Amino acid sequence: MLFRQRRPRFTILDLYLPDISGLEVLRQMRELDPHAAVIILTGHPSSDLERQARGLGATEFLTKGLKLETVVLMMQEALARPLPSPAPSPRTSGRKIPGASQEPISLLFVDDEDSVCAFYSQYLIQCGYQVRTAKNGPAALALAEQQPPRLIIVDLTMPDMAGVELVRKLRERQVQSAVIAFTSSRDERLLEEILDLGVVDVMEKPADPERLAIAIQVGLILTSR
Template structure:
């Protein structure tokens, strides 16, 4: 089994990546500091290390330097939330294998891990060529955003599209229902208050049709009278409007990872 190492001072992010990557057949260890990460790297010799750029005491670049002195060819992906171009260039000079902004789709990140692990296996076996069928490509996750607020809907759709998700939008429950019948999404992000058919009404219809996807509810008020009815229909999460996009992304990633929980 291929060994991976996640080094990130954010325990929640470590746990999220550990669950996601373990489900793709990897053995995943985690460290919540740079020093702990270097020690585990020396002990485990992981095929791929996923490394947070910004950590206290010993940041990602310092860890990368230590890794390179120990193994110049090790696969290392840096997760550089808020990184400047200068920091990214420094990482490239240290021969980082790949550099991603934090907040991308987990499918994109898993795909990068697959490619690096495949390359390491080819080098170890002396094989240079590989066919597309030999690489386990993750499926693209599809999201349907349902909100009658055009600006809010379009903003969320663009935000998620830039992070590798396939995103569609609907202006109300009736339009969403038609789109779900055409192609059911993995995740439904659903505003509660809408004309024509509100979020609760749509969830009730979907319950009769055995919709198998996950659901995140958007609510403008915690005391919204529809919210209690919505919770009774089994959504995985409720997010407050206006959305904090980064918090929303973390919730989306957790819901998608735990869709088999």
């Protein structure tokens, strides 16, 4: 449904979904858009699955556990590929991977649960990011206005200020940081509302930290183009 309505430029798709096969999702995506960049990311690869996915038009077929730099280069290649004709590899185009500079990229992680903030922030620090945390919307708003981060990860269901309201206030105050939304809700109205505010991704909570790191790289690539 969201792919049909939004037609994203880039999709990361897991093959093992609880209610529908990832291959079936890919087939439906290709019926809607033959050229959208779709990267398969799976922890259980096989040559047969890769053959089926590529037969359905997967842009790339990647295995969890690859070095992040490898995944980022694949994403850059997929995003740079013109439609429908092929192009030279962007690996020689002189573009830099976001985060590859000496200055670490700043992130802001916003969640009312201390354990969630601690877990994800520690992982992202190990990935080389500079991470600040906030337990609620007002604190996040103050931090973002004081020193805008490159990207903000926001829980949508916080008691003091809902994530949607926080993102709306950030935009009203001209804070242009990229935003990834975290949510355990499947309320379509909520998802539509947060997508209308221009977030680069919506991730189901709890999220695999490796997938979050990839989503952050996608967001940085998309907002630096």
